[in-house]
Amino acid sequence: MADHAKVGKEYAPVTWEVERGKIRELAKAIGDPNPIFQDREAAVKEGYRDTPAPATFLTVPMMWSTSMPFVINDLAINFMMVLHGEEEYEYFQEIYPGDTITATPKVTSIEEKTSKSGRKMDMVTIELVYTNQKGEKVARARSLLVERK
Amino acid sequence: MAHEIFFEDITVGMEMPRLVKGPMHKLQHVIYAGASGDFNPLHTDDDFAKTVGMPKGAIAHGMLVMGFVGQAITTWIPKKYLKRFGVRFAGMTMQGNTITVTGKVVDKKSSGGLNLITCEVMAADENGDVKVTGSFDAALPSRG
Structure with missing residues (x-):
C-alpha cells in the first residue's frame, strides 16, 4: 500500500528537451491529423511560433524520464495494482520544439477510500508545475493514481 | 485563412x-507506447493482460483515450485557446472498441478580461460504455 508518510515529498526534477519529432510522433500515435502538430508552416499560419505540443504531451516527459515509475516505486505502491484515475493539465503558454521544460514532482495528497464494492484503495495525487528555459511557467499537471489493495 | x-x-x-x-x-x-514512453505490458502483451484479469487481452493506455479527447477538442477549439483540460478514467478500452468523443458547452462567461467557456467531454464505446469523462476551459477571442 502507498506510504502515507510521503505526502508533501518532492522528487528529483524532470527535465525534458522538447523535440519536433517527438511532438509529431505523439500526434501520429493518437492519429491526430491536425497539421499544426506536423508542419511548422501550417502552425505559423494558425498563429503559433512553431509546431506546439499537443494537449496531452506532458505525459511524454513523465514516462520517458521514468519519473513516474520511480515515484510509484518510492511510494511503495504495487505497480500491478495501480490504475490511472485522473489526469489534468493547465496551460499557461505553448510548449515548442527546442524548449527545455522542467518540473519537480510533488506528492500533494494520499487518501484511503472505499469503493462501492467495499474494496479499499489509496488515492495518490502527484502535481508538477513546468517551467521553460526562460523560467516562465508553461503548464501544471496533476495525476491521480489509484492503488487497489 | x-x-x-x-x-x-x-x-x-x-x-x-x-x-x-x-x-x-x-x-x-x-505505437502509443513508443511515443509516450509508457511501456506497461498491460497495453501491449495479451498474455500478460489476461493474467491480470483482462479477458480480451491488452487494453489501451488511458492517456491514448485522453489523447483522442484532446484531438476532438483542438480540432474544434484552437490549441492556443485551451486553458485547462482534465479527465477521469472511467473504464477500460478493449481492442475492437470504436470510441466516440462527444462534448457540450456548459458555461460561458467574461471574467477578468477573458472570454471563458467550459465544456464537458466524454469518450464512450459502441455499446455506450463510458471510458473517459472530463471537462475543459478555453479563453476565446471576441469579434468585438
Whole structure:
C-alpha cells in the first residue's frame, strides 16, 4: 500500500528537451491529423511560433524520464495494482520544439477510500508545475493514481 | 485563412463536433507506447493482460483515450485557446472498441478580461460504455 508518510515529498526534477519529432510522433500515435502538430508552416499560419505540443504531451516527459515509475516505486505502491484515475493539465503558454521544460514532482495528497464494492484503495495525487528555459511557467499537471489493495 | 472561433459563436448547450476513433487495434497501443514512453505490458502483451484479469487481452493506455479527447477538442477549439483540460478514467478500452468523443458547452462567461467557456467531454464505446469523462476551459477571442 502507498506510504502515507510521503505526502508533501518532492522528487528529483524532470527535465525534458522538447523535440519536433517527438511532438509529431505523439500526434501520429493518437492519429491526430491536425497539421499544426506536423508542419511548422501550417502552425505559423494558425498563429503559433512553431509546431506546439499537443494537449496531452506532458505525459511524454513523465514516462520517458521514468519519473513516474520511480515515484510509484518510492511510494511503495504495487505497480500491478495501480490504475490511472485522473489526469489534468493547465496551460499557461505553448510548449515548442527546442524548449527545455522542467518540473519537480510533488506528492500533494494520499487518501484511503472505499469503493462501492467495499474494496479499499489509496488515492495518490502527484502535481508538477513546468517551467521553460526562460523560467516562465508553461503548464501544471496533476495525476491521480489509484492503488487497489 | 486560419481556423478561428469566436466567443460570440458559442452558446451554452452547444455540442462539440463528435470524433469517432477506431476500431482499436493493438498496433496503435504499441505505437502509443513508443511515443509516450509508457511501456506497461498491460497495453501491449495479451498474455500478460489476461493474467491480470483482462479477458480480451491488452487494453489501451488511458492517456491514448485522453489523447483522442484532446484531438476532438483542438480540432474544434484552437490549441492556443485551451486553458485547462482534465479527465477521469472511467473504464477500460478493449481492442475492437470504436470510441466516440462527444462534448457540450456548459458555461460561458467574461471574467477578468477573458472570454471563458467550459465544456464537458466524454469518450464512450459502441455499446455506450463510458471510458473517459472530463471537462475543459478555453479563453476565446471576441469579434468585438
